[in-house]
Amino acid sequence: MTSTWLSGRLVRLRPMEPDEVESLWRWNQDPEVMRWLTARYPESLAQAQARAAARPVNSYSFLLLGIEVIADGALVGVAMLVDGNPETGRAELNIYLGERDRWNSGYGTEAARLLCRYGFDQMRLHAVSLSVVAENEAARHVYRRLGFVEEGRIRDGFRRDGRWHDMILMGMLEGELRDEEPAGDVDG
Template sequence: MLTGKLTRLRALEPSDAETLARWFDDPVVSRVMVGYPVSLAQVVKRCRERPRNTYGSLVLCIESLASGRALGVIALTGAEPESGWAELSIYLGDAEFRGGGYGTDAVRVLCRYGFDQMRLHGVHLLVAASNAGARHVYSKVGFVEEGRQRQRFHQDGEWHDSIMMSLLAGELGS
């Protein structure tokens, strides 16, 4: 397991399906991550059929170290040894844990693993320009804004920009 100051990262289990389905019902999560209603049966099926974690697709559950409660999902995907890069994504499904440093801790832990164990050179991500909280988290960890993709996604009847950010191995903040 990967452990930080506030979080532990572990493999997703089929038993996490009900928690994931509950998170997808949260308007904050569903509007950013899913975009459409998802049934418990669909989530259970996805969890059962989910491929094992690999170098190219590492998807982990974020747990609170203090309570052991699942609070979100974090992933490094698209990693290839030849390029040395992977894409980061994260969401905190449990609203109680948003804004308490858990996301920052989980991002730092997974990036440290990516750099130290996977020997990645860099991690990149896309974040909604309007998501100031997430952008703040990424900046605290050391991510640098590289550019903007104009009107990249449609949400709530409007088009929104995406911000491209990246972090090189030597830039990870402690």
């Protein structure tokens, strides 16, 4: 039986299963999916499985959930709240869709909204932050629509394709999450 405790109109967020490591590994091999994400050193599927087995269990400080499409049950990405700290009431949002044919579907937008709502309502977070490459305007647009505001910039904070890119720091306080319907998506 599938849990529906983090379900929206399009997607549900649920704990990752051990046999889903292969999807994560496959997504991490796709340069287009990884374009604006921090790349890992090359690893074999066996290394990815070992890393997943050593990953901490979901908790206040580390929450990893799969993004599953309600219509067909397909795993299409991951959403995380990391570095959660109950003393400061803050955590960082990380999210990506690995299935490129599911980009621009509203799935990433809804997943981010669901996870932020969970963070504010259930984890009693006061703030959720994220960082995004300045050139990733599609993602920045989605984050602004959700209620994130730009709080700062790290100059030359990310290197890709032989050049440095600025990172935009964004944040949202409890009460600022916008609950409008998804239209568009984080692209990758």
